[in-house]
Amino acid sequence: MKYHKPEVYISKEKIAEKVKQLGEEITDHYKGQSLVVVSITNGALIFAADLIRAIDLPLQLDSIMMASYAGTQSSGKVQIRSELKLQLEGQHVLVVDEILDTGRTLHNVKEIFSEMNPASLKFCVLLDKPECRKVDIQADYAGFEIPDEFVIGYGLDYNEFYRNLPYIGIYKPD
Ligand code: IMP
Ligand code: MG
Numbered sequence: 001m002k003y004h005k006p007e008v009y010i011s012k013e014k015i016a017e018k019v020k021q022l023g024e025e026i027t028d029h030y031k032g033q034s035l036v037v038v039s040i041t042n043g044a045l046i047f048a049a050d051l052i053r054a055i056d057l058p059l060q061l062d063s064i065m066m067a068s069y070a071g072t073q074s075s076g077k078v079q080i081r082s083e084l085k086l087q088l089e090g091q092h093v094l095v096v097d098e099i100l101d102t103g104r105t106l107h108n109v110k111e112i113f114s115e116m117n118p119a120s121l122k123f124c125v126l127l128d129k130p131e132c133r134k135v136d137i138q139a140d141y142a143g144f145e146i147p148d149e150f151v152i153g154y155g156l157d158y159n160e161f162y163r164n165l166p167y168i169g170i171y172k173p174d
Pocket of ligand 1: 043078098099105106149152158
């Protein structure tokens with residue numbers, strides 16, 4: 001595989017500003033309550049790490065591993081590859097993912113987590129590709145709406161590479 005650093009599509013400054021804004025909205029919404037944040041790894045790792053530090057609430061963090069992509073194509077099958085450590089029953093749960101694409105991942109998470117009887121269940125994503133939706137689901141908090149492009153950086157990968165780019169770029173195969 002050739003490794004090219006992409007041009008900046010969403011700069012690290014723009015991301016930081018958006019994360020701060022999302023953190024403030026979430027803090028306002030759950031005021032007086034505590035929150036369980038569940039990040040979908042590996043992609044949401046970087047976003048969740050920044051987002052939880054922008055949320056000023058008593059908060060517990062857990063993560064779940066799901067995967068649906070091979071290269072730049074969604075495989076259509078979402079697999080859960082790990083278990084939660086925290087109990088969700090009676091808790092306000094905020095699921096954090098880096099991008100909402102076909103919607104299959106969050107749709108699956110919604111079905112599984114709803115059965116655990118949380119007090120509430122909401123979804124926060126940094127990026128939303130509404131044109132790509134295959135199942136009916138929306139994020140309660142979405143940072144940036146983007147067109148149907150395969151993006152990398154800030155946790156988003158192409159075959160596990162590029163997650164460490166501090167900004168978001170568009171992947172261009174050659
Ligand atoms: P969905 O289940 O199709 O909504 O896809 C969600 C997951 O697919 C995300 O959490 C990402 O891990 C991955 N994904 C979707 N679009 C992209 C992209 O443009 N770049 C990198 N990963 C993506
Ligand atoms: Mg992901």
